[in-house]
Amino acid sequence: MMTISVLDRTAGALSKSEQPDLSLGLLHDQAGHVDHDLLLCRVNDPELWFAESPSDVECAKALCQDCPVQALCLSGALERREPWGVWGGELFLQGVVIPRKRPRGRPRKNEAAA
C-alpha cells in the first residue's frame, strides 16, 4: 500500500498574535524597568550609535555589551531589519548585521599586502 504524506508548512508556525512582540515599543517598555544609567545609548550622545567613523561604531558596539536589554534590542533590530546604526551590540546596514564598518574612501592599492 502506498502512503502519501503532505507537508503542512503551517504546522508549528506561530500565528501573528502568538509571535513575540519585538517592536521598539517593547524595547522602550523593558528599558523603562532598568536603571537609566545602564542604558548607555541614552546617557551618552546617541549619535555615537549612528556614527560614520569605524572607531566610533566599534565604541558603540562595545558599550552595548553590558546593556541589560541587549538581547531584546538585537532580536528586535533583526526582526525589524533596521536599516542603519548599532543595535544590541551589532552594526546594521540595510537590515543586515555587518561585522565591521569599513573606512570611507577607496581601499589602498597595497591594502592586500599590508
Ligand code: SF4
Ligand atoms: S543594546 Fe540597544 S538599548 Fe542597549 S545600549 Fe545598545 S543600542 Fe542601547
